[in-house]
Structures are given as structure tokens and as C-alpha cells.
Amino acid sequence: MKRFIILILIFSFFLSTNCQSYKRPNMDLKIVLDFIESINNANTDKLYDLMSNDHVFIDSRGNSIVGNDNMKNAWIGYLDLFPDYKIEITDTLQNDSIIVLLGYASGTYKTKNKNVGNNNYWKVPASWKAIVVDKRIKLWQVYADNSVAIEIMNKNK
Numbered sequence: 001m002k003r004f005i006i007l008i009l010i011f012s013f014f015l016s017t018n019c020q021s022y023k024r025p026n027m028d029l030k031i032v033l034d035f036i037e038s039i040n041n042a043n044t045d046k047l048y049d050l051m052s053n054d055h056v057f058i059d060s061r062g063n064s065i066v067g068n069d070n071m072k073n074a075w076i077g078y079l080d081l082f083p084d085y086k087i088e089i090t091d092t093l094q095n096d097s098i099i100v101l102l103g104y105a106s107g108t109y110k111t112k113n114k115n116v117g118n119n120n121y122w123k124v125p126a127s128w129k130a131i132v133v134d135k136r137i138k139l140w141q142v143y144a145d146n147s148v149a150i151e152i153m154n155k156n157k
Contacts, residue, residue, distance in 0.1 A: 004128040018076035019037070028132040029092065032099050035137050036087045042079045044142040060144045082107030082149075087128070101128045105144055120156065122148040 031050060038046040051068040058064045065071050079085060085107035093100040106123035126144035130137055 026094065027135065028097050029094060029099055030128045031132050031135060031137065032101070033089075035140070036101075040073075040086050042083065042085075044072055044075050044079070047075055049139075052133060052138045056139045057138060058139070058141040060142050060146050081110055081153075083110055084108050087126075097132045099130045099132065101130070102131065103127070105142075107149070109149065109152045109156060122152060124148060125146050132146050 007037075035047065035050045038044075038050060048068055048071075051071055053068055054066065054069045055071050056064055056066050057071050057074065065074050076096040085105070087105055089101050091102040093102075102119065103126060104123055105126040106121070109120040109122075111120060124144050124146065126142065128143070129139065129141040131139040
């Protein structure tokens with residue numbers, strides 16, 4: 001009987017500990033969601049603050065940019081091309097500091113040609129891999145078929 005009570009106490013402690021940690025907000029995920037919000041709001045200053053100094057960005061073609069200064073300039077240029085660029089998240093998966101996000105990327109290519117209407121808008125399924133180290137985004141990797149956006153850009157040259 002004594003063993004049974006001890007097992008019940010251990011099991012109860014285990015359950016209460018897991019439930020408490022589950023209910024605690026996950027800071028790494030919050031940082032990643034703040035990063036996405038900054039992208040969606042074209043807030044490059046906040047993006048800069050959320051990236052580590054040695055931040056690595058890898059695009060869907062495998063090209064990379066290293067450093068938060070370089071990446072801030074790249075975001076400024078990208079958001080100039082697609083001023084309404086948005087990331088829409090439908091699902092998140094996490095393993096420690098590695099976070100995978102699934103959803104959609106969309107935007108409208110900015111062109112000087114005023115007669116194109118909505119033909120410059122695109123939306124594609126996409127996923128992202130983020131690694132958070134010391135409360136900063138160390139890696140941001142994009143997985144998406146950007147051929148639609150590239151076609152739109154080529155069409156408007």
C-alpha cells in the first residue's frame with residue numbers, strides 16, 4: 001500500500017510538472033511570431049533587433065545572406081519590391097529552439113506600370129525554419145516555390 005501511495009505521488013508530481021511547463025509561454029516561439037509580425041508590418045528596425053549579429057538567411061533557392069546588417073538591407077529591398085508582403089501561419093512545429101512554420105506567403109510586386117491591376121499579386125504555400133539562440137533569430141530559412149513571383153517580376157521588366 002505504501003508503494004502504491006508513493007507511485008501515485010510521483011505520478012501526480014510528474015503530471016503537475018508537465019502541465020505547468022506546457023502552460024508556460026514558449027519564449028522562442030514568441031520571438032519567431034514577433035519576427036513574422038515585424039515582417040508583415042514591414043518593420044525593418046524591429047526585424048534587425050530580433051536577429052542575431054551572425055544571423056543567417058537562406059532563401060528558397062539555397063542562396064544565403066549572413067549578418068543582421070546585411071539582412072536588414074535585404075529586407076528593405078525586398079519589402080520595396082513587395083510592399084504588402086505577408087506571412088500567414090497555419091501550423092507550427094517545435095523541437096527545442098528549432099521552429100518550423102507552415103502556411104502561405106503573399107505579396108504584390110510593385111511596378112511603375114499602372115495598367116497591370118491585380119495581375120502582380122501572388123500567394124504560395126510556404127514553410128520556414130527558424131532557430132532561436134539567446135532570444136534572437138539565428139537562422140531564417142524559407143521553403144517556397146517562388147516561380148510565380150519571379151514570373152511576375154520578369155513580365156514587368
